[in-house]
Amino acid sequence: MQNDIQEILISEEEIQQRVRELGAQLSAEYAGRTPLVICVLKGAFIFMADLVKVITVPVEMDFMAVSSYGASTKSSGIVKIIKDLDVPVEGRDVLIVEDIIDSGLTLSYLIELLQGRNAASICVVTLFDKPAGRTVNLEASYTGFVLPDEFVVGYGLDYAELYRNLPYVGVLKPEIYSN
Numbered sequence: 001m002q003n004d005i006q007e008i009l010i011s012e013e014e015i016q017q018r019v020r021e022l023g024a025q026l027s028a029e030y031a032g033r034t035p036l037v038i039c040v041l042k043g044a045f046i047f048m049a050d051l052v053k054v055i056t057v058p059v060e061m062d063f064m065a066v067s068s069y070g071a072s073t074k075s076s077g078i079v080k081i082i083k084d085l086d087v088p089v090e091g092r093d094v095l096i097v098e099d100i101i102d103s104g105l106t107l108s109y110l111i112e113l114l115q116g117r118n119a120a121s122i123c124v125v126t127l128f129d130k131p132a133g134r135t136v137n138l139e140a141s142y143t144g145f146v147l148p149d150e151f152v153v154g155y156g157l158d159y160a161e162l163y164r165n166l167p168y169v170g171v172l173k174p175e176i177y178s179n
Ligand SMILES: O=P(O)(O)OC[C@H]1O[C@H](OP(=O)(O)OP(=O)(O)O)[C@H](O)[C@@H]1O
Pocket: 040, 041, 042, 043, 044, 066, 067, 068, 069, 070, 075, 098, 099, 100, 101, 102, 103, 104, 105, 106, 107, 158
């Protein structure tokens, strides 16, 4: 698996340090409140697990699975809900946890959905942001790292469901895509 990586863009240590910083910022933001933290599966599961461990306010958690990339490196443009939330968001302070914002289509769809369900507030934390990929105008409240316009894998991010378990984020060798 490591042999398929052409270049590591962000190391495991850099990610862990940044996650701690984001956890501290979010703990201050939500002081005195109990946010509902929503993990956008599958990609955000590793970030979510590391992040909630360094948030010091009480949180409730729920999980939503959406998909629009399939086995491609380009968004299909259609966001499919694979699994919806278990709990209502009405009146809740919602924190959406994403691994990456690329085109922005997944998040704009989710934000509209949760606004329609009358969340009291919606805040987004993403570990990675690829502004060059954007097709809709959208920004996270908290961003870990800004990435160049390349398809990346690792730390939850997949190509055709593989490489999510790499502890760093990197770029695949070009021949992997042609196999
Ligand atoms: O800003 P966008 O262009 O919408 O891309 C970002 C979304 O795409 C990926 O999910 P994907 O649809 O690949 O599902 P996965 O999390 O199960 O890999 C990623 O985890 C984000 O949720």
